Amino acid sequence: MSDLDIHIPTAFDPFADANAEDAGAGAKEYVHIRIQQRNGRKSLTTVQGLKKEFSYNKILKDLKKEFCCNGTVVQDPELGKVIQLQGDQRKNVSTFLVQAGIVKKDSIKIHGF
Numbered sequence: 001m002s003d004l005d006i007h008i009p010t011a012f013d014p015f016a017d018a019n020a021e022d023a024g025a026g027a028k029e030y031v032h033i034r035i036q037q038r039n040g041r042k043s044l045t046t047v048q049g050l051k052k053e054f055s056y057n058k059i060l061k062d063l064k065k066e067f068c069c070n071g072t073v074v075q076d077p078e079l080g081k082v083i084q085l086q087g088d089q090r091k092n093v094s095t096f097l098v099q100a101g102i103v104k105k106d107s108i109k110i111h112g113f
Helices: 016-023 056-067 090-099
Strands: 031-037 043-048 071-076 080-086 108-110
Touching: 031 090, 043 090, 056 071, 056 080, 056 090, 090 108
Parallel strands: 031 108
Antiparallel strands: 031 043, 043 080, 071 080
16 A cells, blocks of 8 residues: 555646736726617617726717717716716717727727627
8 A cells, every 4th residue: 555656636726827817907907888778769878897087977978969869977886887878879989989099999898789
């Protein structure tokens, strides 16, 4: 029995180095643009994940003026501030945010049907 080398496996986490990299400053923050169906053909576009140093009210004012729609800024307990716009404005909002220099094109995620 003494000739056999018995190795007892220790707690090994194969994803430990990957989790350590994600927790650092390299974690990428995305701006999520979603659509919610209301009733019938009515829909609502939400913009979530903008940086906190931006003035949400000024961005909303420019979006409303540019796309001729109504909107509001809603305070969500989990998501923080969320911009809501009337209608399906997903592509319009994404191009506006890129052209205004608020976010880069690769950090925008568009969700919906």
